[in-house]
Amino acid sequence: MSHFLGNPQRMRQKLYQWHRCRSWDLPWRQTQDPYAIVVSEFMLQQTRVGTVLPYYEAWMARFPTWDSLASAAEEEVLRAWEGLGYYRRAANLHKLARWVAAQPGKLLPEDPAELEKLPGIGPYTARAIALFVFRRRELPWDSNLYRVFGRISGTDPRSFRQSSQSWVWELLPSGDKARDFVNAVMDLGRTVCLPRRPRCSLCPWERFCQTRLRGESFLTTPRQALRVTDEELALIESEGSYWVSPCQRGKRWQSFWCLPDWQTDNMTRLDLMGRFTYSVTRYRVCVAVWKAQWKGEPVGPGRWADPPTLEKLPLPRPHRRALALVQKDELLLESSRKR
DNA sequence: AAAACGGGGGC
DNA sequence: GCCCCAGTTTT
Incomplete structure (x- = not known):
């Protein structure tokens, strides 16, 4: 051989x-x-x-x-x-x-x-x-x-x-x-x-x-079918802090903190902050990011985290990105207020 | 044996 | 926008 x-x-x-x-x-x-x-x-x-x-x-x-x-x-x-x-x-x-x-x-x-x-x-x-x-x-x-x-x-x-x-x-x-x-x-x-x-x-x-x-062409790998899904993330603010909960979608992002999914029963949707897509393995996820409020008390496990704390918590990149949408927004508001 | 697991950089 | 990456673990 x-x-x-x-x-x-x-x-x-x-x-x-x-x-x-x-x-x-x-x-x-x-x-x-x-x-x-x-x-x-x-x-x-x-x-x-x-x-x-x-x-x-x-x-x-x-x-x-x-x-x-x-x-x-x-x-x-x-x-x-x-x-x-x-x-x-x-x-x-x-x-x-x-x-x-x-x-x-x-x-x-x-x-x-x-x-x-x-x-x-x-x-x-x-x-x-x-x-x-x-x-x-x-x-x-x-x-x-x-x-x-x-x-x-x-x-x-x-x-x-x-x-x-x-x-x-x-x-x-x-x-x-x-x-x-x-x-x-x-x-x-x-x-x-x-x-x-x-x-x-x-x-x-x-x-x-x-x-x-041999002048052969080179390999091509078979690719998996891409699945498209939607996701609605909720940005819930209270006194400068945001609600985050332990990630629990299966095994992905184990031990990470996530923004909660928008839940029609418990939350009120306010403004649409933005949309983007991200890919993870064979999924394409279309994200809508909403500012939201709890209707009553927060539901499910989670905690409030202010921006410095959020910096220290492990967050999935798409969720970090979603958060950046409001933080940028607030920075703009703040600077316009100063003027 | 096959699927799940992340995200970004290069073309 | 698709492809691929100094693989490992779970199903």
Whole structure:
């Protein structure tokens, strides 16, 4: 199965030559701190490097160590993650910090099989930690590696995941070079071997690529049907505070605070503050934001929160956006009053 | 095996 | 406006 590789030595050489002046200078590549690397791996799950960077910097400033994270309140942790999505990652990282902080040496296990037993660590992250933290010779299979090696080998991406990947192990150098190699392939996948329009003329492996040699077109992924739903959010103000309640729409936004849905029985609708749409997984949600009042006492679990408090609470981005509609409105009112 | 989980950036 | 992302967990 490895005949098409030609010369692994030569392939590695071409890759390094390409990478020499194109390596991304990422903060988690400049550190040896296991915690810092683990934070980056959690943030990078299903999230682009460019999106992660500012969150990573802020996070490391706020929670610089396992202990600082372990002792932080859940709410503050989620607030720091707000906007990155997949919030279970933050909850799991928090759990992991508490686990590590409770270990005698405050050390992570080095074995991927052991790492996988810990919260938020699956097959990819276990191997990424083993590779990037403990310098073991591992292959963290992420979408970059699947795409690059899938194309090189000319196998269908989906069957490639199931099929033997042993030839990639032949390519993977030993020792410290394994890290450089994987980093290079990830950079290649991110900048050259793009999902839709790969820039093959820039690729150091162009002449090794079976997909390219066959002149085949590249994969297209089947997409899920989009569902459109409506949502009416209520902005209920009292003495400068707004009503928020614990999110409880299934499992989404667990432990977050939400603006309440407008309820015809308990609320009076006042002004329409605005409309916008947001997408979440396969839903397209059309939001109408209403200023509203309780008819009597507030219904259901919740609390009043003034603007400084709202800043500290974890809120889903669309709800934060809805809130911004009134706050902007009030700022305008205030400035016009002053005049 | 498939669905759920978020949000933003790039084209 | 659609596609995709340094995946994991639940169903």
